[in-house]
Amino acid sequence: MISVLGLIGATAISAVGTGLPIGTISVTPLAPAALSTVTISVPISGEVPSEVRVNVQECNGNTGICYPDIQNVSMPLTSSNIYRTDVTLKHSDATYITVKVVTKISGAWQQSSEKKVNLSGTPDGNNGDDKGTPGFELIVFLIAIGVSLIVITRKRVK
């Protein structure tokens, strides 16, 4: 859960992530682009978890919106105690992502604190949704007017 204190710049008291075996989450590249693939890794010490998953949420800080399709991806063990996975981001207009690791250890789910990663920009320069501005519809509309004018003109000639 997001710390309310953290929102207003005060020292956040995180109820999760303290004293837990989940280490620091690493995201590479450090400032990934929207729609790119990021590699997420985390060390987990102590008892071997039966399941490790990562939740990746994409948000747009300019419009103040978080997208509903949170990715929940399994993290396989890749080396001694490091769990790693690749996640491809979905939203061209996302400006940051939040990453949270959840693990199942001895039948109980534990979660890490949330890591926020700012995105560097879109790889294709596309700014995403145009908030309902007509594009395709406008073209169809203009073609319809054009066609109807041609029909009228032809009728007049006859």
Place this chain on the structure above:
Amino acid sequence: MMISVGKKLGFLLNIFLIIFISIFSGCTEEKNNTGDDFSFTTLEGEMKRLSDFYGKVVVLDCMAVNCQPCMYQLFELKKISQNYSSTEVAIISIDVWVSNGENASMLQQLINDFKNQVNLTLDWTFGVDDEEGSIESRYATQGVPSLYIYDKNGNIYYSHVGYEDYTVLASKIDEALREK
């Protein structure tokens, strides 16, 4: 004579095409002006409906616990709560990310955190969507927060996807309050 009939036919065809294409190509106003009813469960476990709030201007905040902009939005909604009478304006915040694993206890924890960590009492109606995500699928498909202002008759007066600050919301509420 033939030209006159042709003119009339052409004119009618033209009007028909313009109306037809406008309707079916999506050039209609995005805002849904016909408010509809829905139910939700409050944090107290009570089933409520939007229609229970008819007669007041309603601010519907489709939000989630694990959403930073939604937290900022709560600060703006608090200003509405402080500056408008609850007899005139009702605020409803509904956690619509049940499908993402959120639940009533997480929402209650968030409210407690606001109280304990920043001494802010979120004193309006809070609820959660159902397991099927009925409210999310109708009102928050693009993301959270998704905000709606209903007039006193339950019609959607204003909608916005994403964080919105107090001044904008207040001006829309004022307009909705002036509506007959």
